[in-house]
Each structure stands twice: as structure tokens, then as C-alpha cells.
Amino acid sequence: MTAKDKQDDNNEVTVNASSTRSLSGYLIKKGLSKKKLEAQTGLTLSKLDQPDQRIPIETFQSLWDIAEQFTKDPAVGLHVGESSNPDDMGVVGHIFFNNATLGEALKQFERLYKLVNQGMRVEFYVDDDFAYLNYICERPEYYSRANMDRTMAISVIRARTLIRSKLKMEYVAFAHPEPGYIDEYQRIFQCPIKFDQPHCSIVFKKQFLAFELPKRNPYLHKVLTRHVETLLNKIRPKKSLSDQVKVIASKQLPKGDIDAEKVASQLCMSRHTLYRKLKAEGSSFQELIEAVRKEKAIRYIKEKRYSLSEIAFLLGFSELSAFSRAFKRWTGSSPAKYQK
Missing domain, CATH: 1.10.10.60 (Homeodomain-like)
Structure with missing residues (x-):
């Protein structure tokens, strides 16, 4: 084991409670009893309402396994993302939509994404024509097809709903192989889809970065940003x-x-x-x-x-x-x- 492996093992990899709460709520609406869900996962669902609560990534991954087994829906990740309520966003989501422009929001999102999921990192960059938002998995065992379906669906749907309906994607890419529900990807994303890519990506013309976010609240943005800096310091492992x-x-x-x-x-x-x-x-x-x-x-x-x-x-x-x-x-x- 390398020094980096030892360091990683000393820092439990977690995801924020809002993602777990959203998936749990979806399953309960579909008929899975709260008691059975808690028994299967070891979670206390009432604790998911605490804003700074974090969940081990292994528990979160097991919840997706339960979701697929219970719903018998291989596209459950897309459907959870599609049905998500913007009011249930975590603190990072609220910070994102309180920036002045889409470009500023994505720069901050890149830095704060560890608060959403420590098993992944976001890379945002721009070339002459396009803007690229890449979701890069830190280790293969942290990758979940269903969760990435959900993550990408939420990203695109919220962008169109809360920023501008005509925000057009050049393509959306996934790191997993093409599954058997390609029609659902096309229905939700309404753009070319790529599979078996190095990482998951959302790509769009860079001119969209200048879009102003319509419900910006500068005061709320300042307060929330100050709060997440404290959270980042708590979960940020020292770099080797x-x-x-x-x-x-x-x-x-x-x-x-x-x-x-x-x-x-x-x-x-x-x-x-x-x-x-x-x-x-x-x-x-x-x-x-x-x-x-x-x-x-x-x-x-x-x-x-x-x-x-x-x-x-x-x-x-x-x-x-x-x-x-x-x-x-x-x-x-x-x-x-x-x-x-």
C-alpha cells in the first residue's frame, strides 16, 4: 500500500445527505417502507434532514442497489434525477444558482463539488468554442452508473429549468457502457449521448457562460459561501x-x-x-x-x-x-x- 492509499484510508469518503435524502424519498413514494429501508441500509432517515450530515459512500452505493432491485427499473437513476425537486437542493446547489452568471457558478462548483461527493471531482474548462464540465471518478469503486445517470440528469434539467429553457447541450458523455434504455437518455437530455468515455461530461457552447442567473441573491450567496468554507476544511484531507x-x-x-x-x-x-x-x-x-x-x-x-x-x-x-x-x-x- 502506498502512502497515498494509507492517507485515503484514514479519511472516510462521504457524500452529502441531500443526495441520500432525495433517493430515499423517491423509494418511499414508490412504496418501500421507511422501516425496511432503514433496516437494509443502517440509516436513520430523520438524520438526513440535518443540513451538514454526511453519509459514507459505501452506504450511498448500496442504496442505489436497493433502488434498482425494488423498482426493477434499470433507468432509476435518470428517473430520480428527472423527478428531483429544486427546493430539495443541498447547500452547494443553492450557492450555484445564486451566482451572477453560469460561468461564475461553474467555477465555484468545480471547487465545491467535494462537498457533494468526495468520491468524485469536477473539472471545468473552456476552449475556443465550448465549455466542458467533467465529472471525474477518483477510484473505479466509487463509480455508480445509476448515480451518474441521476447526477447528469439533475444538472441538465435544473440548468434548463432555473437558468434558461433554450440552454442547448452539444453532447452528454458517460463513463459506463451503453445500457439498454438509450431512449430514456435521448428523451431527457435531447442531445447526442456518448458512452464508454474517459469520464462523464456535459459540453455546451461557451457563449452560454454569460447567461445571467435569474434568481440571484448576493446576500444569500455570501452567507452560504462562508458556511461551506467551514465544511470544506472539515472534510478536506491533507494533500500528499x-x-x-x-x-x-x-x-x-x-x-x-x-x-x-x-x-x-x-x-x-x-x-x-x-x-x-x-x-x-x-x-x-x-x-x-x-x-x-x-x-x-x-x-x-x-x-x-x-x-x-x-x-x-x-x-x-x-x-x-x-x-x-x-x-x-x-x-x-x-x-x-x-x-x-
């Missing part, structure tokens, strides 16, 4: 040194070779100390740089937003040939073959 190096490296890649001395300086330590501490975590500086480049290379190629020459530049390679050699070392295939 390896993670900190990867974050810095990711930002510096397009500038060329990443210098260990400069990275160490940003971390307020000497290069020798950096190397020593990374070794204690079971890692090395060069391994981390290689890992960041490999992860980004595969993501860029799968997303098909950049040419191979552009990807080589973004990863800090001086020439396409150098990138091609490195990529073949990582995957056993050339970038061009991998892309096909």
Missing part, C-alpha cells in the same frame, strides 16, 4: 506531496521542461528535501512528471480537441517525435494509432 507536485507540474507542462528546483521552491523546500520526501512516499519526481504527461496525453487524444502537434506542445515536448516516442513507451502504441 506527490499530489502537490502533480498539480504544479500540470500547470507548468506547456512551458517546457519542468525543473525540480523550481517545483521545490514553490513548495518551500530544497530539491534534495523534495526528492527525499517523495522517496518516503514511494514515488520519485520523474515518475510523477511521466504520470501527469501520460494522463493528459490520453485524455487529450480521446477528447479529439487538439492535433498531435498541439498535444506535444501542451505536454512540454519540444518536438512531435519526442512525444511519439514517449507515448509509445507508455501505451505500446503510437499516438496516431491510439487515436484511430
Whole structure:
């Protein structure tokens, strides 16, 4: 077990109570008794009304298993998302819709999403034409098809309901294989759907980022933001040194070779100390740089937003040939073959 694994095990991964409350309420409306639900999950449903309550992710995943078994509906995630009441939003949802514009809301959503589900992170970025909202699972065991169906359905439906009905998606992507209820995806999302993708994504034209949110309350936004900062500090695990190096490296890649001395300086330590501490975590500086480049290379190629020459530049390679050699070392295939 690596140092990071040990660190993760010391921090229980949780989801917010509002997601669990929403799913429990749906099942009770469908006829599942409250007593039986509590017996099967070990939850005390009355505690889900406490605004700062958190639920272990394993319990939340088991609740989805119960939902599929009880309803006999493989598309239950989509239907829970479709029937969700905006009044039942958690604190992060209320903060989102009290921003000035959609663009500002998504930037804050990216930072606060750990409060919704610690097993995932949100990545928001914009290119020349489109805005991308990616839901990235931290570990395979944290991924739930039904929950991601619900998450994406809620995201799109609330955007159209609470922001603007004509908010059009270019496509919605899922990390799981195509299930047998594709018609339900098309009915709900009304846009192209992709499956077996690197992660779940919502993609739309970047011009929509300027949309003003119609029910903004600046005072409420300020109060709620102050509150969630306290919550974030409670659940935020301390990043390992390896993670900190990867974050810095990711930002510096397009500038060329990443210098260990400069990275160490940003971390307020000497290069020798950096190397020593990374070794204690079971890692090395060069391994981390290689890992960041490999992860980004595969993501860029799968997303098909950049040419191979552009990807080589973004990863800090001086020439396409150098990138091609490195990529073949990582995957056993050339970038061009991998892309096909």
C-alpha cells in the first residue's frame, strides 16, 4: 500500500445527505417502507434532514442497489434525477444558482463539488468554442452508473429549468457502457449521448457562460459561501506531496521542461528535501512528471480537441517525435494509432 492509499484510508469518503435524502424519498413514494429501508441500509432517515450530515459512500452505493432491485427499473437513476425537486437542493446547489452568471457558478462548483461527493471531482474548462464540465471518478469503486445517470440528469434539467429553457447541450458523455434504455437518455437530455468515455461530461457552447442567473441573491450567496468554507476544511484531507507536485507540474507542462528546483521552491523546500520526501512516499519526481504527461496525453487524444502537434506542445515536448516516442513507451502504441 502506498502512502497515498494509507492517507485515503484514514479519511472516510462521504457524500452529502441531500443526495441520500432525495433517493430515499423517491423509494418511499414508490412504496418501500421507511422501516425496511432503514433496516437494509443502517440509516436513520430523520438524520438526513440535518443540513451538514454526511453519509459514507459505501452506504450511498448500496442504496442505489436497493433502488434498482425494488423498482426493477434499470433507468432509476435518470428517473430520480428527472423527478428531483429544486427546493430539495443541498447547500452547494443553492450557492450555484445564486451566482451572477453560469460561468461564475461553474467555477465555484468545480471547487465545491467535494462537498457533494468526495468520491468524485469536477473539472471545468473552456476552449475556443465550448465549455466542458467533467465529472471525474477518483477510484473505479466509487463509480455508480445509476448515480451518474441521476447526477447528469439533475444538472441538465435544473440548468434548463432555473437558468434558461433554450440552454442547448452539444453532447452528454458517460463513463459506463451503453445500457439498454438509450431512449430514456435521448428523451431527457435531447442531445447526442456518448458512452464508454474517459469520464462523464456535459459540453455546451461557451457563449452560454454569460447567461445571467435569474434568481440571484448576493446576500444569500455570501452567507452560504462562508458556511461551506467551514465544511470544506472539515472534510478536506491533507494533500500528499506527490499530489502537490502533480498539480504544479500540470500547470507548468506547456512551458517546457519542468525543473525540480523550481517545483521545490514553490513548495518551500530544497530539491534534495523534495526528492527525499517523495522517496518516503514511494514515488520519485520523474515518475510523477511521466504520470501527469501520460494522463493528459490520453485524455487529450480521446477528447479529439487538439492535433498531435498541439498535444506535444501542451505536454512540454519540444518536438512531435519526442512525444511519439514517449507515448509509445507508455501505451505500446503510437499516438496516431491510439487515436484511430
